[in-house]
Every structure is written in structure tokens, then in C-alpha cells.
Amino acid sequence: MDATIRELRWGDLDDLIDIYLHLYEERGATGSIGITLYHEPPTRASEIAWFADLFRRNLEGTALTRVADVDGHAVGSCTVSPSGSGPNSEQSHVGVLGILIHQAHRGHGIGRALMTDVLERCRGTYELLRLSVFSENAGAIRLYEQLGFQRCGHIPRAIRRGSTYFDADEMVLTL
Numbered sequence: 001m002d003a004t005i006r007e008l009r010w011g012d013l014d015d016l017i018d019i020y021l022h023l024y025e026e027r028g029a030t031g032s033i034g035i036t037l038y039h040e041p042p043t044r045a046s047e048i049a050w051f052a053d054l055f056r057r058n059l060e061g062t063a064l065t066r067v068a069d070v071d072g073h074a075v076g077s078c079t080v081s082p083s084g085s086g087p088n089s090e091q092s093h094v095g096v097l098g099i100l101i102h103q104a105h106r107g108h109g110i111g112r113a114l115m116t117d118v119l120e121r122c123r124g125t126y127e128l129l130r131l132s133v134f135s136e137n138a139g140a141i142r143l144y145e146q147l148g149f150q151r152c153g154h155i156p157r158a159i160r161r162g163s164t165y166f167d168a169d170e171m172v173l174t175l
């Protein structure tokens with residue numbers, strides 16, 4: 001694993017947008033990527049607005065994003081945000097986790113390193129972490145189970161991609 005795990009920086013904007021938009025090429029090429037997308041790729045303007053909001057929430061401390069850096073470029077990120085509508089919510093003790101590694105850097109231990117770092121940082125902030133995963137995403141589910149997540153629900157036909165439906169699993173980790 002040749003990546004460094006670090007905080008989110010404003011300069012990660014282009015890398016993180018590129019990693020996300022690359023998923024639409026993957027979806028076109030294989031159709032079977034294990035992450036939920038929009039029907040149409042979002043515009044660059046809306047991606048910049050997404051990144052600006054993520055960066056603001058990290059500065060405020062209402063979201064935690066950690067970045068995997070290889071040679072000065074972000075190649076993946078993991079974010080935990082409070083469930084519900086912010087710190088005043090009765091769900092704010094529950095964090096929602098999302099992770100994405102660029103296709104070219106998967107399978108080298110970066111996802112495990114990112115999640116291990118994030119889980120440690122979430123202790124004391126959240127009591128529970130939850131995530132949703134495509135039921136067919138066996139690799140991701142194996143990683144989450146190795147890190148202590150347990151499957152707690154199954155939603156048939158939760159995602160519709162064109163005329164194809166995918167089931168989703170809900171997973172939870174008690175910190």
C-alpha cells in the first residue's frame with residue numbers, strides 16, 4: 001500500500017470529481033459497478049457545488065473526509081456524515097459512511113487503510129456507523145465484514161439501472 005491517508009484539501013477538487021465522474025465510464029463499460037449513480041452524469045458545476053459543501057462541512061466538523069494520496073493526487077476518499085438533519089437530530093449519534101477508490105488503485109489495500117483510519121477517528125463522535133452496499137458487491141461486503149460491520153437488512157430491487165434491478169444490503173457497526 002503506497003498511499004498516504006490524510007485530511008481533505010481544497011486542491012483535491014479536480015481529483016475527487018474525476019474519480020466520481022469516471023464511475024459513469026465504468027457503468028457504461030461494465031454496467032455492474034457497486035455504487036449508486038444518477039441516471040445522467042452530473043454537470044461539472046454541480047460537482048463543484050458538491051465539493052464546496054463537503055469541504056465546508058469538513059471545516060465545520062460536521063463531516064469527516066479522509067483522502068488516500070498517491071504522489072500528491074487523491075486516489076480515493078471516505079466520508080462519514082451524521083444521519084438525519086445535523087447535530088440537532090435524534091439520529092446524530094449515527095454516522096453514514098461512503099467510500100470510493102479510483103478504479104486504477106483498487107485491490108491494493110487502500111480501501112482497508114482508509115476505512116481503518118476513519119473508523120478510529122469516528123470513535124467518540126458516533127455510536128453507530130451505517131452504510132448501504134449493492135448485495136452483489138462481494139468484495140466491498142467482505143471488507144466491511146472484516147472491519148466489523150454486520151448485515152442488518154436486505155432491500156430487494158433497491159436500485160434500478162435502466163431495466164436492471166439490484167438488491168441492496170444495509171450494514172451497521174457499533175463503535
Ligand SMILES: CC(C)(COP(=O)(O)OP(=O)(O)OC[C@H]1O[C@@H](n2cnc3c(N)ncnc32)[C@H](O)[C@@H]1OP(=O)(O)O)[C@@H](O)C(=O)NCCC(=O)NCCS
Pocket residue numbers: 033034035099100101102105106107108109110111112113131132133134137138139140142143
Ligand atoms: C470497495 C472498495 C472501496 C474497496 O477498496 P479497495 O482499495 O479496492 O480494497 P482493498 O484493496 O483495501 O481490499 C480490502 C479487502 O476488500 C476485499 N475486496 C476488495 N475488493 C475486492 C474485489 N474486487 N474482489 C474481492 N475482494 C475484494 C478483500 O477482502 C480485501 O481483503 P484482502 O486484502 O484480504 O484480499 C473499492 O474497491 C471501490 O471503491 N470500489 C468501487 C466503488 C464501491 O464499490 N464502493 C463501495 C460502495 S458501498
